[in-house]
Amino acid sequence: MHADLWLLADLPPYSPDLYCRIKYHQFLSIITIYPVRFILIQVYYVIKLQKGDHINTIIQVALDLLEIDRAIQIAREAVQGGANWIEAGTPLIKSEGMNAVRQLKKEFPDHAILADMKIADTGAFEVEMAAKAGADIVMLLGNADDSTVKDAVRSARKYGVKLMADLIIVEDPVTRAQELEKMGIDYINMHAGIDQQMTGKDPTPLLERIVKVVNIPVAAAGGLDAITSAQATKAGASIVIVGGNITQSDDVTESAKKIRESVDAIEIPEFKRQTLEQETRKLLSEVSTPNISDAMHRKGAMKNIHSMVADKKMVGTAVTVQTFEGDWAKSVEAIEVAGEGDVIVIYNGSHHIAPWGGLATLSCLNKGIAGIVIDGAVRDIDEIRRIGLPVFATSNVPNAGDPKGFGEINATINCGSQVVNPGDYIVGDDNGVVVIEKERAYEIARRAKEVEKNEKRLYEEIKRGSTLSEVLKLKKWEKM
Numbered sequence: 001m002h003a004d005l006w007l008l009a010d011l012p013p014y015s016p017d018l019y020c021r022i023k024y025h026q027f028l029s030i031i032t033i034y035p036v037r038f039i040l041i042q043v044y045y046v047i048k049l050q051k052g053d054h055i056n057t058i059i060q061v062a063l064d065l066l067e068i069d070r071a072i073q074i075a076r077e078a079v080q081g082g083a084n085w086i087e088a089g090t091p092l093i094k095s096e097g098m099n100a101v102r103q104l105k106k107e108f109p110d111h112a113i114l115a116d117m118k119i120a121d122t123g124a125f126e127v128e129m130a131a132k133a134g135a136d137i138v139m140l141l142g143n144a145d146d147s148t149v150k151d152a153v154r155s156a157r158k159y160g161v162k163l164m165a166d167l168i169i170v171e172d173p174v175t176r177a178q179e180l181e182k183m184g185i186d187y188i189n190m191h192a193g194i195d196q197q198m199t200g201k202d203p204t205p206l207l208e209r210i211v212k213v214v215n216i217p218v219a220a221a222g223g224l225d226a227i228t229s230a231q232a233t234k235a236g237a238s239i240v241i242v243g244g245n246i247t248q249s250d251d252v253t254e255s256a257k258k259i260r261e262s263v264d265a266i267e268i269p270e271f272k273r274q275t276l277e278q279e280t281r282k283l284l285s286e287v288s289t290p291n292i293s294d295a296m297h298r299k300g301a302m303k304n305i306h307s308m309v310a311d312k313k314m315v316g317t318a319v320t321v322q323t324f325e326g327d328w329a330k331s332v333e334a335i336e337v338a339g340e341g342d343v344i345v346i347y348n349g350s351h352h353i354a355p356w357g358g359l360a361t362l363s364c365l366n367k368g369i370a371g372i373v374i375d376g377a378v379r380d381i382d383e384i385r386r387i388g389l390p391v392f393a394t395s396n397v398p399n400a401g402d403p404k405g406f407g408e409i410n411a412t413i414n415c416g417s418q419v420v421n422p423g424d425y426i427v428g429d430d431n432g433v434v435v436i437e438k439e440r441a442y443e444i445a446r447r448a449k450e451v452e453k454n455e456k457r458l459y460e461e462i463k464r465g466s467t468l469s470e471v472l473k474l475k476k477w478e479k480m
């Protein structure tokens with residue numbers, strides 16, 4: 001059955017009464033003229049929403065991948081979990097062209113296929129191209145020129161496809177949504193793009209305002225997961241577009257199922273957003289230092305600094321100390337300056353004389369300090385290991401220096417060949433230590449989480465018997 005896109009009718013699983021009402025509606029829509037049908041459908045929606053019912057939300061899985069065969073496999077698993085519409089993501093279309101749409105339509109004839117072309121120009125031509133490849137819905141950029149939008153609408157009507165407008169970089173989304181509806185767009189997509197999400201942008205806040213001013217279905221997209229998809233539904237979204245939290249999951253079907261259950265739940269839990277700092281710390285505690293280094297394009301790793309206490313994870317904000325060979329006065333004074341969740345980062349300049357030991361480490365434990373990093377040596381390694389606080393250094397030795405007091409606290413220092421400023425995020429694990437400049441901490445934490453999700457997915461595929469070069473298609477993507 002070809003999904004009736006307007007009625008969002010391709011909604012398995014749905015309750016029998018809703019099924020009958022939608023079938024009745026489809027019958028009505030066949031026999032009524034458009035305005036009458038339009039009014040009836042509005043009445044239908046108002047009655048359902050008045051009763052507090054949820055209109056079964058469409059889950060659109062966004063296949064932002066590079067390989068069509070992997071995309072098809074992931075789409076299959078997502079549909080098993082309850083995804084309804086299948087999106088050929090922009091990266092997939094840029095990588096595989098219209099063949100991606102053709103293959104998806106061939107594999108999933110009973111599911112609406114959306115081509116996320118993000119059309120900015122030559123609307124008619126690109127809509128025609130996608131329609132002929134089998135797309136049911138085509139995405140254009142909401143801030144494309146009106147002439148492009150209007151010509152895309154003419155082409156969409158001619159080829160029997162629907163149009164969705166992506167508000168990703170629109171200055172005034174509420175006004176633009178109304179203009180786009182007037183020009184004949186079928187769906188509005190309130191979207192926080194992947195890069196925008198890394199800076200904390202969230203599509204939900206504007207959703208309610210847009211749903212109020214347009215009569216066409218509104219989609220939400222941008223880092224959605226089970227909780228935020230439900231919030232988007234509560235804010236009035238009829239379609240939730242989910243990419244990474246399904247496609248990069250190590251269990252795609254389960255992830256899609258969680259989103260299906262969450263958006264269909266009658267009671268949607270209140271979702272209290274954490275502060276940016278809380279979310280940053282939480283994300284950094286979930287990822288590894290290799291994930292973070294990858295998220296920074298292989299940057300940020302400290303050289304020759306190793307964990308002195310095995311199997312310890314450390315996340316904190318830097319209190320920096322500049323000292324000189326073995327001089328431990330400023331290092332110990334820094335314990336009084338640092339607070340809960342800080343990391344004391346020391347440049348000592350020698351690998352043979354320790355400015356740090358067991359007593360200082362115990363003092364840090366008392367203050368809730370997250371850990372210590374020294375470009376230099378430590379001593380009392382047995383005591384430090386018993387205390388269990390994360391300590392990273394270049395070496396451990398038996399001898400210490402004297403408390404002369406040279407140097408300073410909270411100046412810019414160099415540690416492990418990395419520049420460290422007070423307040424920068426410091427993350428350590430058994431791989432080593434990375435430093436993240438505080439201004440980019442949230443963005444890097446989000447990007448590192450994407451790296452981690454992607455690696456988990458690759459791990460899953462290799463576990464099924466593939467190899468790294470196969471899943472990465474190394475030969476195909478080697479730099480020409």
Ligand SMILES: O=C(CO)[C@H](O)[C@H](O)COP(=O)(O)O
Nearest residue numbers: 062194222223224242243244
């Ligand atoms: O259009 C997109 C990016 O430009 C993505 O498809 C959209 O953001 C959904 O993916 P995710 O849930 O990973 O954000």
